[in-house]
Amino acid sequence: MSSELPGASELVIGGIITKPGNSLEYKTGDWRVLKPVIDQEKCVRCRLCWIYCPDAAIIEVEEEYTNKKGRKYKISYKVNYDYCKGCGICAEECPVNAIEMVPEYEKKR
Amino acid sequence: MxxxxxxxxxxxxxxxxxxxxxxxxxxxxxxxxxxxxxxxxxxxxxxxxxxxxxxxxxxxxxxxxxxxxxxxxxxxxxxxxxxxxxxxxxxxxxxxxxxxxxxxxxxxxxxxxxxxxxxxxxxxxxxxxxxxxxxxxxxxxxxxxxxxxxxxxxxxxxxxxxxxxxxxxxxxxxxxxxxxxxxxxxxxxxxxxxxxxxxxxxxxxxxxxxxxxxxxxxxxxxxxxxxxxxxxxxxxxxxxxxxxxxxxxxxxxxxGRGYGIYECFMCDDAEALIVAKTSYATTLKTILPRMWEKGYKVGLLRLRLYRPFPVEDFKNILDKVNAILVIDRAISYGAPLQGPLAMEFSSLISREDLNLNLTSVVAGIGQRRMIDSDFENLVKLAWESRTKKFDKTIFYGVRT
Known part of the structure; x- marks a missing residue:
């Protein structure tokens, strides 16, 4: 990866950042070992994961969902994997265990 | 006016x-x-x-x-x-x-x-x-x-x-x-x-x-x-x-005033050099002419710019002498040579494959008095070091 990045002579000196607001370009999601996966069927749309996420990586989307019992939700919760660091707070706080932390990479044998 | x-x-x-x-x-x-x-x-x-x-x-x-x-x-x-x-x-x-x-x-x-x-x-x-x-x-x-x-x-x-x-x-x-x-x-x-x-x-x-x-x-x-x-x-x-x-x-x-990034005083025809800086260099400048009259052909390499270190210049200067004596006014405890500057000159000598003796002298720690006669002793030591190798750092003027 590092060979694709600019060299010392191409970088602004002293690590100075000349473009404000560029933290969005810094994808912190690649720190993750475990990723949260939301089971839309179990999810009761309580919004607790959205509230607790320290990285604002849970996103509320206007996406309708009807579960097997016929209950219709107007919104859904998704994970922004670009910024989710995999801390697992959402899974811990979810009152209905709708979020599972699964390994980011399969174990290689 | x-x-x-x-x-x-x-x-x-x-x-x-x-x-x-x-x-x-x-x-x-x-x-x-x-x-x-x-x-x-x-x-x-x-x-x-x-x-x-x-x-x-x-x-x-x-x-x-x-x-x-x-x-x-x-x-x-x-x-x-x-x-x-x-x-x-x-x-x-x-x-x-x-x-x-x-x-x-x-x-x-x-x-x-x-x-x-x-x-x-x-x-x-x-x-x-x-x-x-x-x-x-x-x-x-x-x-x-x-x-x-x-x-x-x-x-x-x-x-x-x-x-x-x-x-x-x-x-x-x-x-x-x-x-x-x-x-x-x-x-x-x-x-x-x-x-x-x-x-x-x-x-x-x-x-x-x-x-x-x-x-x-x-x-x-x-x-x-x-x-x-x-x-x-x-x-x-x-x-x-x-x-x-x-x-x-x-x-x-x-x-109308210039110093160079280092100064070589009485270096022409010198057979040995003393490396010194700040006030010690000034004192040595007053000593060296009379030591030359007595036959001690010792020059002074006065360090002015220390970082970055003028490697190429020093290499050329060192190439012309048989010995250098480096005065350090700090101690690098437990180091191969306890004079930190001496270590840098030592690495320069070995890296450039130069053939000369290096003597490491620590002096003037905590402003221990160094007067003319002390500098004369160091000039004599530098002269002696052309033919004699001092492997260990010399702690000049300390009571052991």
Whole structure:
């Protein structure tokens, strides 16, 4: 990866950042070992994961969902994997265990 | 008078200590911010600057801080806005700044700092040696050792021009002997502010903190970025070697005084050299002519620019002699040679495959008295070392 990045002579000196607001370009999601996966069927749309996420990586989307019992939700919760660091707070706080932390990479044998 | 257009006004020297000479240099450079904490034997530098500000001779912001750690931190903030920034310290003060030294150079803030060198505690010593600056040698600061009040004045001017060069942007330390120089009055010619500013115009850092053009300074750099940013400092240091020499030459053309980035005194036909800096070099200059009359053909290599180290120049000088004796005024405890400067010369000799004897001498620790007869002994030792190898560091003048 590092060979694709600019060299010392191409970088602004002293690590100075000349473009404000560029933290969005810094994808912190690649720190993750475990990723949260939301089971839309179990999810009761309580919004607790959205509230607790320290990285604002849970996103509320206007996406309708009807579960097997016929209950219709107007919104859904998704994970922004670009910024989710995999801390697992959402899974811990979810009152209905709708979020599972699964390994980011399969174990290689 | 100059207005008559015939006779140029003769510059009359002022009687100044090195500390005062440095304060005059900051006034003539029109520094914008001075952030400092008093410490012996540096204190009179900033006292004099405070006088200049109080008298309206210098329009600068003097920041009184609670420690040297804060002094340099405030200086970084000031320099980051593009202000011409100065600070001064010594000994424990420089040690307390240590963390911030690396931040100043890493953020590439062109601060100039004078250091009235003093021993480090414990036991407490307010007297002169070089342990404070030698302790800070790897902090990516450009380091000068100066030998007179006049050279201190001139070097502060050169230092700002070097630090603020867009190719360099590294902080500079101008070091000299505490008390022996800091409090000794010598004749010093000072220059007109207009001339000094013409030589060293203010060139605010292009990436300075500016609300209209926001930047972030001193961010975190993960393992993908940190190494390249530190490597930029390596390159800037290499460029500083060339630039420092050019600036000194330009200074000589402008003001008639030049020093070179090092000085070789009585080096022609010398068979051995003594490497010394600051006041020891000046004393040796008075000793060497009479030692030559007695047959000791020993020259003096006076170190002026220490970081970056003038490797190529020293290599050529060392190539012509049979022996060098390196005087260190700091101890590198437990090192292969306990003289830190001797170790650098030793590595230069082996790396360049030079064939000469090196003798490491530690002297003047905590300002242990060194008078003419002591320097004569060292000249004789340097002479003897042409044919005799001293493997261990010699602790000159210590009671064992």
């Amino acid at each position: 100059a207005s008559l257009g015939i006779v140029k006004e003769v510059k009359r020297p002022k009687p100044l200590s090195t500390n005062s000479a440095i304060a005059y240099a900051t006034k003539d450079l029109d520094v914008d911010v001075v952030s400092a904490y008093p410490i012996t034997p540096q204190t009179t530098v900033v006292e004099k600057i405070a006088d200049f500000i109080a008298n309206g001779e210098l329009d600068a912001e003097m920041i009184h801080v609670e420690s040297e750690h804060s002094a340099l931190s405030a200086a970084i903030g000031a320099a980051a806005t593009g202000a011409r920034t100065f600070t001064a310290t010594a000994s424990q003060g420089l040690a307390l700044m240590h963390e911030i030294l690396h931040i100043a150079s890493g953020m590439r803030t062109p601060i100039v700092m004078s250091v009235a060198m003093r021993a480090l505690s414990a036991p407490i010593s307010i007297w002169n040696d070089h342990s404070d600056v030698m302790n800070a040698r790897d902090s990516s600061w450009i380091i000068y050792f100066v030998s007179s009040a006049q050279e201190a004045y001139d070097t502060i001017i050169q230092a700002f021009k070097l630090a603020e060069d867009s190719e360099i942007l590294l902080p500079v330390m101008v070091s000299y002997d505490g008390y022996v120089m800091s409090h000794t009055i010598e004749p010093v010619i000072t220059e007109e502010r207009d001339d000094v500013l013409k030589f060293a115009p203010k060139r605010p850092f292009s990436y300075r903190l500016d609300p209209d053009k926001p930047v972030t300074m001193g961010p975190i750099a993960d393992p993908n970025w940190f190494y390249e940013i530190k490597y930029q400092q390596v390159i800037a240091m290499e460029k500083a070697l060339v630039k420092a020499r050019e600036i000194d030459e330009e200074f000589k053309k402008t003001f």
